[in-house]
Amino acid sequence: QKEVEQNSGPLSVPEGAIASLNCTYSDRGSQSFFWYRQYSGKSPELIMFIYSNGDKEDGRFTAQLNKASQYVSLLIRDSQPSDSATYLCAVSGSNAGNNRKLIWGLGTSLAVNP
Amino acid sequence: DGGITQSPKYLFRKEGQNVTLSCEQNLNHDAMYWYRQDPGQGLRLIYYSQIVNDFQKGDIAEGYSVSREKKESFPLTVTSAQKNPTAFYLCASSRQGNGYTFGSGTRLTVV
Numbered sequence: 145q146k147e148v149e150q151n152s153g154p155l156s157v158p159e160g161a162i163a164s165l166n167c168t169y170s171d172r173g174s175q176s177f178f179w180y181r182q183y184s185g186k187s188p189e190l191i192m193f194i195y196s197n198g199d200k201e202d203g204r205f206t207a208q209l210n211k212a213s214q215y216v217s218l219l220i221r222d223s224q225p226s227d228s229a230t231y232l233c234a235v236s237g238s239n240a241g242n243n244r245k246l247i248w249g250l251g252t253s254l255a256v257n258p
Numbered sequence: 259d260g261g262i263t264q265s266p267k268y269l270f271r272k273e274g275q276n277v278t279l280s281c282e283q284n285l286n287h288d289a290m291y292w293y294r295q296d297p298g299q300g301l302r303l304i305y306y307s308q309i310v311n312d313f314q315k316g317d318i319a320e321g322y323s324v325s326r327e328k329k330e331s332f333p334l335t336v337t338s339a340q341k342n343p344t345a346f347y348l349c350a351s352s353r354q355g356n357g358y359t360f361g362s363g364t365r366l367t368v369v
Contacts, residue, residue, distance in 0.1 A: 187363045190357045232301070
């Protein structure tokens, strides 16, 4: 069974700090990695995706991928109270006919305190 | 604007009743998915479809049925065989290799 693991949290950081969210995955063949943000009672929205080893930056968000160690992380700089949400990590399957289907972590709850 | 639309936003089901949740997308995505999310829980896959007229069971398909007669539409029926249907239902679509786009969800409650 392919798995994606995240700490459930809650992760609590002060406003303006860097929030670091981590995710590990079991399928070495996974090619695509996604971070979603889900506010309470709402649907998930895609905030970052990364396909290659290294860092990818978009505004205050940085996704980091290390395929050798099978982890992907999300850094949120200058955290704001509006960043308080659950962050879901999703990883593509490696089977050729099934690589569209994402495997989801259970999410990490982030609370940014004013 | 392209997007994915779920309706209704709220749905109430009586015991023994079948209900159908609508999901329509105009993103020209081939693949569509149905997930169930319970309070404080992760996403659980019910059914998915990668092409028209074909679909596969996910992890928790019992008590649910789907159809994919058009590329744009992937309705989910919650049958009376589903004993605990109260949950937040999410529909998503995707293009090969890309992330999913989610609808706004349907909250189903048994009354």
